[in-house]
Amino acid sequence: MLDGIRRSLRRVLALESGSGQSAAQRLQLVLVQDRTTFPTETLEALKNDIVAAISKYAMIDQSAIEVEVRRSGSSVTLVTNIPIRGSQRGPA
Amino acid sequence: MVAKKGLALVVTSGKGGVGKTTTTANLGAALALRGNSVVVIDADIGLRNLDVVLGLENRIVYDLVQLIEGHCELHQAMIRDKSAPNLYLIPAAQTRDKTAITAEQLTEVVDRLRPDHDYVLIDSPAGIEQGFKNSLAPANLAIVVTTPEVSAIRDADRVIGLIEASGLPTPRLILNRMRASMVQQKDMMSTDDILTLLSVQLVGIVPEDESIIISTNRGVPAVHDPKSNAGQAYLRVAARIDGEDIPFVDLNERSGLFHRLKKWLGPTGSEKNA
Numbered sequence: 275m276l277d278g279i280r281r282s283l284r285r286v287l288a289l290e291s292g293s294g295q296s297a298a299q300r301l302q303l304v305l306v307q308d309r310t311t312f313p314t315e316t317l318e319a320l321k322n323d324i325v326a327a328i329s330k331y332a333m334i335d336q337s338a339i340e341v342e343v344r345r346s347g348s349s350v351t352l353v354t355n356i357p358i359r360g361s362q363r364g365p366a
Numbered sequence: 367m368v369a370k371k372g373l374a375l376v377v378t379s380g381k382g383g384v385g386k387t388t389t390t391a392n393l394g395a396a397l398a399l400r401g402n403s404v405v406v407i408d409a410d411i412g413l414r415n416l417d418v419v420l421g422l423e424n425r426i427v428y429d430l431v432q433l434i435e436g437h438c439e440l441h442q443a444m445i446r447d448k449s450a451p452n453l454y455l456i457p458a459a460q461t462r463d464k465t466a467i468t469a470e471q472l473t474e475v476v477d478r479l480r481p482d483h484d485y486v487l488i489d490s491p492a493g494i495e496q497g498f499k500n501s502l503a504p505a506n507l508a509i510v511v512t513t514p515e516v517s518a519i520r521d522a523d524r525v526i527g528l529i530e531a532s533g534l535p536t537p538r539l540i541l542n543r544m545r546a547s548m549v550q551q552k553d554m555m556s557t558d559d560i561l562t563l564l565s566v567q568l569v570g571i572v573p574e575d576e577s578i579i580i581s582t583n584r585g586v587p588a589v590h591d592p593k594s595n596a597g598q599a600y601l602r603v604a605a606r607i608d609g610e611d612i613p614f615v616d617l618n619e620r621s622g623l624f625h626r627l628k629k630w631l632g633p634t635g636s637e638k639n640a
Contacts, residue, residue, distance in 0.1 A: 292552025
């Protein structure tokens with residue numbers, strides 16, 4: 275009881291942050307990750323679509339393509355590395 | 367005769383043990399007490415529970431699987447509730463598993479119920495596998511139940527994503543087992559915290575309440591107990607689902623010394639009401 279009051283006072287006086295706040299902060303990061311996790315098949319399909327789109331304009335080395343999802347903190351980036359062997363002459 | 371609404375709602379959560387079945391029972395009873403005709407379906411095949419929560423376990427003759435397999439008529443599988451008028455239960459089979467029914471079959475049962483009833487509530491099994499997908503199929507709207515814990519909220523987020531991907535509208539959230547005193551002491555995420563994380567609309571806040579244990583022991587949903595805070599909260603949820611504009615109640619408990627001290631200290635500006 276006395277402990278509870280002491281803790282409450284510390285919280286009210288902002289001497290200590292509650293565990294609710296750490297829960298919310300941890301969840302924020304976890305949910306961003308969960309929401310942007312692509313299943314392997316989805317990532318493969320995405321890769322194929324990118325290859326198909328770019329092949330219309332440039333010759334690319336299909337075996338050297340990399341597609342990955344990179345995370346830092348709460349930001350998520352889709353990073354692709356597509357080596358081009360040369361652009362096609364004229365419209366495809 | 368007034369035309370029935372024929373709305374199918376699925377009650378789901380992802381994580382087990384957050385109060386799906388209790389919510390289905392109480393919402394079903396509360397909607398029926400408001401004058402609606404309601405059918406609750408236990409879609410948790412193999413782990414039947416809605417019958418005991420409603421106190422109807424001794425009246426079961428036929429179940430959902432027997433109905434789907436054609437062993438009985440629709441009305442024979444519907445058990446009339448003993449406490450609420452126009453509330454019926456279609457129980458799950460206890461000796462079968464989730465593969466016993468398909469989404470199409472459940473949809474067909476629900477579609478047969480629509481013309482004669484205002485609400486069909488489907489109690490979904492936990493998880494995100496076939497049983498969950500089946501229970502989503504007939505629904506017009508999903509109600510996601512969560513508790514203010516990291517694991518429950520993470521699973522709720524996953525389930526909300528799956529519900530939206532299935533083409534249903536963004537689900538409505540019931541926040542279960544909230545403890546105002548812990549929110550005040552900042553040892554529990556607040557309603558605002560959770561709504562921001564999940565970006566969904568709230569349809570109810572249900573406080574942690576021992577009366578739920580007692581009402582479940584007795585097999586009479588808490589909405590029948592005017593002294594049950596959780597029961598009263600479920601009545602308000604039912605009113606909102608029924609289209610009434612009911613403000614969300616401030617759950618702050620009058621918690622003795624701390625409350626009086628805080629009142630005396632005045633608002634901190636960062637306090638969020640549950």
